[in-house]
């Protein structure tokens with residue numbers, strides 16, 4: 001990301017400066033440089049910046065600065081859409097407040113409420129929570145709002161999409177009005193402006209200057225491919241690109257299950273993640289992905305949004321997302337904290353209209369990419385193995401292997417031996433049959449393009465409204481089924497400390 005300022009210029013306390021140093025943040029990102037001073041002055045803020053540009057610390061640093069260590073009540077609340085985001089944000093706040101000894105607690109559905117109640121008794125200064133669970137605590141009076149001076153809505157766009165609007169309104173209505181309200185989002189649909197009007201006090205709009213909605217470090221491509229050819233195209237691309245860590249997005253849960261299974265059959269270390277898996281399963285899949293013991297994560301959008309996993313080099317949209325905001329969030333899982341990344345979107349010929357809408361919204365053209373040939377895929381694999389061999393030669397003592405090498409050299413010339421070894425090391429194309437149920441392409445859309453671009457890409461077309469309506473209904477069903485149940489429907493895993501990325 002573009003680095004503009006220095007934290008030194010922001011008049012932060014020495015404890016926060018020490019924490020920043022420990023984390024490894026040296027310079028501010030643009031959104032941080034612009035919002036931190038305003039926030040410290042007490043203004044309400046609407047902050048919009050691209051994915052992966054440090055919005056968490058943009059509100060986190062002022063939150064920590066404003067904690068009064070003598071006050072033993074809850075002083076700030078951060079509302080986040082999902083439990084793993086709540087955990088991720090609370091971990092970042094914990095690190096930012098480490099030297100000041102600020103207590104931060106995450107509360108979210110799916111976790112034993114009595115455990116949370118016990119933790120609340122330890123008087124954390126900052127609570128990070130999902131809307132439903134926060135409301136539960138508020139209604140039980142285990143969270144008291146009377147002393148709260150700052151409220152943050154993180155990923156506001158996502159919370160609206162997930163149908164949390166009433167919960168958020170209910171929470172905001174209960175918090176003293178002489179508070180500061182900060183709202184952060186990667187995209188800024190009209191609904192958010194309405195919330196701002198109702199619940200904020202002359203908010204300052206801070207938008208980091210960017211022509212495009214996506215960060216420039218992400219190279220964006222599309223591949224025009226028939227539905228039935230998608231899977232083979234995917235494996236070719238994976239072989240060709242040899243991503244360090246890749247996320248593949250599918251449209252449905254079945255899709256995610258089938259693609260993950262099919263990839264495993266073909267010899268990739270892949271697992272799927274979506275809202276139907278148990279919490280424990282989601283935790284373990286995400287942990288394995290962060291540690292690199294699986295290198296392909298297949299996910300529905302909701303399962304990966306907002307997650308900050310370092311080292312994701314490639315994002316593949318196996319299915320093009322229906323609305324442009326999802327696209328922005330999906331590909332935003334790579335290219336974070338100034339690192340590079342590649343996003344490849346599969347489009348079936350009938351879905352080209354959607355591609356154009358995405359491009360109009362993000363104001364960025366995707367380059368066309370062809371499916372690599374078999375030879376190219378093998379070449380990609382060879383490059384990878386050659387890199388690995390070079391590293392092994394550079395970094396290891398190989399004396400133990402010398403004798404065997406000499407023996408082999410007596411029988412064959414070196415080229416033959418190395419070629420054989422390469423053949424062994426390379427994952428050769430594998431055509432084991434796999435089952436991928438064909439999905440119908442998204443409905444044709446012709447006339448709606450203009451309506452979508454007019455409102456700045458907000459996808460208020462009928463399709464997406466219907467879809468959101470469905471989502472909301474689902475949420476409501478779940479809600480009425482079990483007030484405390486997990487509505488977030490996502491994996492529950494936070495960024496682990498080793499996954500905490502610094503751009504140095």
Ligand SMILES: Nc1ncnc2c1ncn2[C@@H]1O[C@H](COP(=O)(O)OP(=O)(O)OP(=O)(O)O)[C@@H](O)[C@H]1O
Pocket residue numbers: 024025026027028029032049050051052053054055056057185186306307308332336337500501502503
């Ligand atoms: N000043 C900084 N210097 C270096 N790295 C930073 C800085 N600020 C944040 N980061 C790192 O950048 C990454 C992305 O930050 P963060 O998750 O806050 O992005 P975001 O803007 O909230 O993205 P999203 O819209 O996807 O939620 C994190 O790993 C974070 O630790």
Ligand SMILES: [Mg+2]
Pocket residue numbers: 055056154155306
């Ligand atoms: Mg964020």
